[in-house]
Amino acid sequence: MSPRTKEQNEEIRLQRVREIMKAAVDVYLEQGITMEMRDIAAKAGLGYGTVYHYYKNKLMLLEDLLWLAFEEARLLTNKAIAADGDSRQRLRRYTSMLLGHWFYDRSTYILYKMIWENFHQVPGGRFQMLYDRFQTDLHEPLVRVVQEALGGMEPESKANLLLGSMIGCAGLWIHHGHDEPDTDQMAASLLAGVLGKELL
Known part of the structure; x- marks a missing residue:
């Protein structure tokens, strides 16, 4: 041989x-x-x-995993938010696409969940660079499109509420082994609840 x-x-x-x-x-x-x-x-x-x-060790593995997930999320965010359509259409497309991606590639869900928990279980500020890149490349584009959709009505807090609601809602499916839901319908419901029915 x-x-x-x-x-x-x-x-x-x-x-x-x-x-x-x-x-x-x-x-x-x-x-x-x-x-x-x-x-x-x-x-x-x-x-x-x-x-x-x-x-x-597991932190080295987790670091590689999260950086790969970040790159996937960055590409998805750019595709959804930079596409044609008014701000409401882009926001719904973003929400539906991100939820769908979380069900398909759960490493991206883990990235958002750990960011939202401020990496509180990971010692020593190991993921500070990832956290900073998340803010500039993933969070700020969402805040901008929320601001376009709402005007000046607290876009950052609304964006945070939307992401937190998405993480919680997706977690119910991911952690309980349910089949993937209709992400477009889930996106519509979350946007109606968080940002107001007038955006649909």
């Missing part, structure tokens, strides 16, 4: 990282920050040593 090529080794490495990250998402949703690397290894069907070969 001939030795593997560099490309084959890289594909194996990427596959292992994907398996570890997928398992980490599942374990985090079950256990929160108390998750342990041995639980992630078991969920991924990998040896304990294999997981440690890629990540020395």
Whole structure:
């Protein structure tokens, strides 16, 4: 048997990282920050040593996971908010798309949930840079479109209330194993409740 090529080794490495990250998402949703690397290894069907070969501890793994989720969320936010349509249409599209993405890729849901909890379970300000980038790249665009839709009526507090409501509502489905809901209908209901029926 001939030795593997560099490309084959890289594909194996990427596959292992994907398996570890997928398992980490599942374990985090079950256990929160108390998750342990041995639980992630078991969920991924990998040896304990294999997981440690890629990540020395759960915070390093979580950091990679959250930065990847951030990039996905940034692309989605830009696509939804920068698209054509008036501010109300863009806000509804953003809300529906983000909820849908959370159900599809739960690492993005974890990112928003941990940001909203101000990373209070993570020691030592480890994610300060991620928090700052979240504010500029994900939160501020939402505040701007809320301001366009509402005028000068407390756009930041309304944006915060909307995101908090989305996180709570999505968590009910994610943590209780329900099938994915109609995200467009969920978005309409949340926007009506948080921002007012006149926006629909």
